[in-house]
Amino acid sequence: MNYLVIKCGGSVLEKLPESFYKNLNDLHHSGKWKPVIVHGGGPLISTLLTELGVKTTFVDGLRVTTKEVLDVVEMVLSGSVNKQLVNRIQKAGGSACGISGVDGALLQAKAMKNADRLGFVGEVTHVNTDFIDQILKQEHIPVISPLGVDEKGQKYNINGDVAASAVAKALSAELCFISDIEGVYRKENGITQTLHHISKTEIEQLIEEKQITGGMIPKVQAGIEGLSGKVEQVVILNGLAENSLIDFLAGKEVGTKIFADGERYSV
Structure with a gap:
């Protein structure tokens, strides 16, 4: 069987149709794939921070995380979003186990290099794959909340795309980012088109041209990082499109596939 790491962005979670969860469960029961979910929850975090009167800012698509923000992030991701996602999978006929990256030191982490600007935002240093395999052996789909912890017990907010990339690298998995758009867009001569294939160099160029902005920046960078393992x-897929996950695994041209420089791809 093959591992399939699926990152569900916070902006798309409320919109995903029941068919997405049915497809997910069908893959899990097929015997060919071992799906592992990593989720976000950015919009809900922002909403609660606003309600609490806590200021929130972003640097290159990453949320600046003070201790106060970190408490809210953990509350929303592990206490609310994670369990809602588990519930949706189980309502569609599957079985899921929701865990935080802090549980069992699943996602060991350290502060990012620019911690002076980002606060308690972490990068993954090690993934406890044995923990993931234990859940899979019990026929559950692991649903991971992207928080990490270091050897001193300090918790970190980890961007969901970054966490998903780290898990995929550790498992040698296929990596699929589920969004609410078709993929990476490029605007040329006033016409916007979806790029079905994109390389590391093209990504860097589009970021420089500010055609890739905001939360898409850590997503494409995490994709490139995954390919380094x-x-x-x-692939970046539109989870709202019917059977997009199944179509991708069947080799159909959907979404935007990310390739390392020098790799060939078929159009």
């Missing part, structure tokens, strides 16, 4: 395929 043993991740064979990385």
